[in-house]
Each structure stands twice: as C-alpha cells, then as structure tokens.
Amino acid sequence: MESRRIVVGDIHGCYDELMDLLDQLGFGASDRIVAVGDLITKGPKNREVLELFMKDSRFATVIGNHDLALRRLWNGEEVELKSAQKAANKELEADKDRFLPFLNSLPFTIDLESHLVVHAGLRPDVELHSQTTEDLTQIRTLGEDRESRDGTPWYDVYDGEKFVLFGHWPAPEPRRGKMALGLDTGCVYGYQLTAYTLETGELKSVPARQAYASA
Numbered sequence: 001m002e003s004r005r006i007v008v009g010d011i012h013g014c015y016d017e018l019m020d021l022l023d024q025l026g027f028g029a030s031d032r033i034v035a036v037g038d039l040i041t042k043g044p045k046n047r048e049v050l051e052l053f054m055k056d057s058r059f060a061t062v063i064g065n066h067d068l069a070l071r072r073l074w075n076g077e078e079v080e081l082k083s084a085q086k087a088a089n090k091e092l093e094a095d096k097d098r099f100l101p102f103l104n105s106l107p108f109t110i111d112l113e114s115h116l117v118v119h120a121g122l123r124p125d126v127e128l129h130s131q132t133t134e135d136l137t138q139i140r141t142l143g144e145d146r147e148s149r150d151g152t153p154w155y156d157v158y159d160g161e162k163f164v165l166f167g168h169w170p171a172p173e174p175r176r177g178k179m180a181l182g183l184d185t186g187c188v189y190g191y192q193l194t195a196y197t198l199e200t201g202e203l204k205s206v207p208a209r210q211a212y213a214s215a
Helices: 015-025 046-055 064-076 082-107 131-139
Strands: 005-008 032-035 058-060 111-112 117-118 165-166 175-177 178-183 194-199 202-207
Touching: 005 015, 015 046, 015 194, 015 202, 046 058, 046 082, 064 082, 064 131
Parallel strands: 005 032, 032 058, 117 165, 165 178
Antiparallel strands: 005 194, 111 117, 175 178, 194 202
C-alpha cells in the first residue's frame, strides 16, 4: 500500500478519538500524520498526545496558539494564561523539562509541496516569510481584530499558490475556501475529529466520545 500523508484537525488532548480515527483510517507503518496544532489543552489526555508525537516519527505537527502559550511560559516569558491553559500547565508542568524541547522544536508551518499546513491561517497577499506569529496562530477574519468571528474569513479571500490546511476555528463541518480547508471540527466540544488525506482528497471523521469543554 502506498504511503499516505494525513492531516488531522485540532486534537486538544482527545487521545482516544485520535486512536479511533487512526483505526478508521487503517493507519500504517509507512503513513504519516501531520497535525494542525493545538495538541493540548481542554481535553482529557494532553500527556498521552504529547508522548505519541514525541516518540513516533510518523507524527509531526505545527504549533498552535495553546501549545505556544505553554511554550512561552516554560521559556520564562510573561504570559497571561487562559483557564484551559492553566489546567494543562498544572497537568504537565512537572515534566516540562521533557516536553519543552519538543514544543521548542515545533514549526509554524509544514510544507507538503502542493499543500501548506498552518494552525490558524495566512493573511492574504502577504509573503509567507512576512506573516506574523499572531496571524499564523490566531487569525480568523480580516478586520481589525484577527481573532474576531465576525467579518470576512481569511480563507474566503486567500488565493495563494499552495492549498492551505488549517485548524483553530472549530465548526461542525470542515470550513472551505477556494484554496483552503479547515479541519477543526470541534472534537473537544463534542463534535468530531477530522482527517484529510492528501493523496486521495478524502475526508474522514470520528465522533467525539463526549464533550470535554464548552465552546
């Protein structure tokens, strides 16, 4: 069987659902998983998700805004944590010396040739090297407040050379733009965990076992 590159939406500590999804995909030894970031916070098994991505070379991820918050805190920056981030910090802090090198290694984008994986998105008509950390990890809309849910979604305007696979902005079904696909289908909120296979263009989802957080 040919190897596949499979991009997975925001996991947020939903380790059991990730295992369900891998089973449904028939994930094999030559396949590769690329996550859109936010491996941790809000869900029940942050540690297990981190361990998997650290130990299995088939797994890679870009950094999400929640991952980045802990990375900054553990690197000594002054960070105002959200409640879910405080809970994750409490769970993981004892092993931060082991987890921090992994978080420090995570890129903001992963180039898969025809596709680009990023956590939140890209500002249209801005070169990749000029995108800000905040845009890459937080952008939703193109107004004054990049995190606002009101306004023109960046992916409605984006028309770059590479097809962008992103997360960050949960919805019951994948968000779609001309050259972008949003894979955060709100597993941690009780919806589903979704994967996109580059080689086939196929989307697969598994239901959340429960809602672990409120949106």
